[in-house]
Amino acid sequence: YKQYIAMRDSAFNQETTAKLNELQTRFETAQKEQQIEKQRAEISRKNVLVYAAAAIAVLLLGLGAVVYNRYRLKNKANVLLAAANAEIRQSVTEKEILLQEIHHRVKNNLQLVSSLLTWQSGQITDERMLTLIEENKSRIRSMAQIHEYLYRSENLSHVNAQAYLNGVLDSLYQSYQTAKPIELCKEIQPLALVADQAIPLGLIVNELVSNAFKYAFTDRTEGKIQVGFEEHDRQYRLCVTDNGTGLPDSVEEKKTSSLGLSLVRMLARQLGGTLTVENRAGAHFSIVFPQS
Numbered sequence: 001y002k003q004y005i006a007m008r009d010s011a012f013n014q015e016t017t018a019k020l021n022e023l024q025t026r027f028e029t030a031q032k033e034q035q036i037e038k039q040r041a042e043i044s045r046k047n048v049l050v051y052a053a054a055a056i057a058v059l060l061l062g063l064g065a066v067v068y069n070r071y072r073l074k075n076k077a078n079v080l081l082a083a084a085n086a087e088i089r090q091s092v093t094e095k096e097i098l099l100q101e102i103h104h105r106v107k108n109n110l111q112l113v114s115s116l117l118t119w120q121s122g123q124i125t126d127e128r129m130l131t132l133i134e135e136n137k138s139r140i141r142s143m144a145q146i147h148e149y150l151y152r153s154e155n156l157s158h159v160n161a162q163a164y165l166n167g168v169l170d171s172l173y174q175s176y177q178t179a180k181p182i183e184l185c186k187e188i189q190p191l192a193l194v195a196d197q198a199i200p201l202g203l204i205v206n207e208l209v210s211n212a213f214k215y216a217f218t219d220r221t222e223g224k225i226q227v228g229f230e231e232h233d234r235q236y237r238l239c240v241t242d243n244g245t246g247l248p249d250s251v252e253e254k255k256t257s258s259l260g261l262s263l264v265r266m267l268a269r270q271l272g273g274t275l276t277v278e279n280r281a282g283a284h285f286s287i288v289f290p291q292s
Contacts, residue, residue: 096156104151110144135210135260138175142168142206146199159198161229162190168202169209169227176213180222184209187228191236194292200267201238207260208240208285216244216283231291236273238287246279 114137121133149164150156165188173184193201209225217223228239261277264285268275273289 099156100151104147107144107147107151110140110147114140114144138172138206138210139203141171142202143199145171146195146202150195156195158192158194160190161193161198161201162188164193164198164202165205165227165229168205172206172209172213176210180217180220182213182217182222183224185224185226187226187230189230191229191231193236197236197271197289197292200270204238204264204267204287205240207264211260212240212242212244212283216242216246218245220244234291236289236291238285240285241280241282243282246282247277 117133117137117140121130124130124133145167146159146164149159149167153159166186169184169186176182205227209227212223212225216225223242223244225242226239228237230237264287265275268287268289271287271289273287276284276286276288278284278286
């Protein structure tokens with residue numbers, strides 16, 4: 001019996017030991033598997049980080065390449081633009097010099113024509129012909145002044161109305177100085193006119209003021225001529241008035257055969273304006289025309 005008991009206990013112990021060993025092996029295996037899973041998870045996480053870093057690096061490289069390419073293209077465009085601007089500036093400068101030379105030559109040619117008329121008048125005794133020659137010289141002088149102004153101006157496309165018309169009026173005042181004290185008043189705003197407007201405007205002023213000097217004060221001992229030029233609501237307005245004898249009641253501007261007033265009417269149409277003629281204690285001429 002004792003042997004039986006001893007053999008049973010020995011068998012139980014062996015079985016128990018085997019079970020314990022099996023449990024120990026399972027526990028250790030489970031721990032190793034957990035460690036392996038942790039290592040795999042860590043490796044996966046590191047791989048994700050590596051891939052993300054690689055993707056970011058590729059993206060940054062691509063972005064850098066795009067930025068560099070745009071920078072290079074922009075620099076190239078700036079170089080081309082600078083070269084084009086330099087070429088345009090040079091071309092504009094050359095054209096301005098050429099245009100100034102043209103104005104200078106036109107002015108010289110007009111002065112030559114005026115000199116020829118002066119020489120021709122020395123051989124004419126007819127007073128009417130001499131008067132016509134002097135009137136034409138005055139018109140030529142007015143046209144020559146605008147070309148002289150443009151030749152000396154830095155702005156070849158626009159003319160300062162005040163400077164130009166003051167020059168025309170000063171020249172007329174010197175040409176028609178007489179023993180009679182005739183006052184010439186100027187109220188001209190410094191407006192910018194294109195050359196195509198300045199030339200007919202100067203001729204109109206020349207005609208109206210010349211006529212006033214010659215005919216307005218024939219029976220007066222003194223007189224006053226006023227010239228005004230202003231802008232309002234994108235419209236220019238020229239007024240030339242005098243306090244002389246005025247126009248005859250029988251003379252209507254639309255019917256008159258006067259070369260001077262016919263020329264003024266034609267030039268006003270050239271400006272796209274309207275001419276108004278009235279008697280207001282003297283002759284009153286008004287021309288309204290649009291800005292160019």
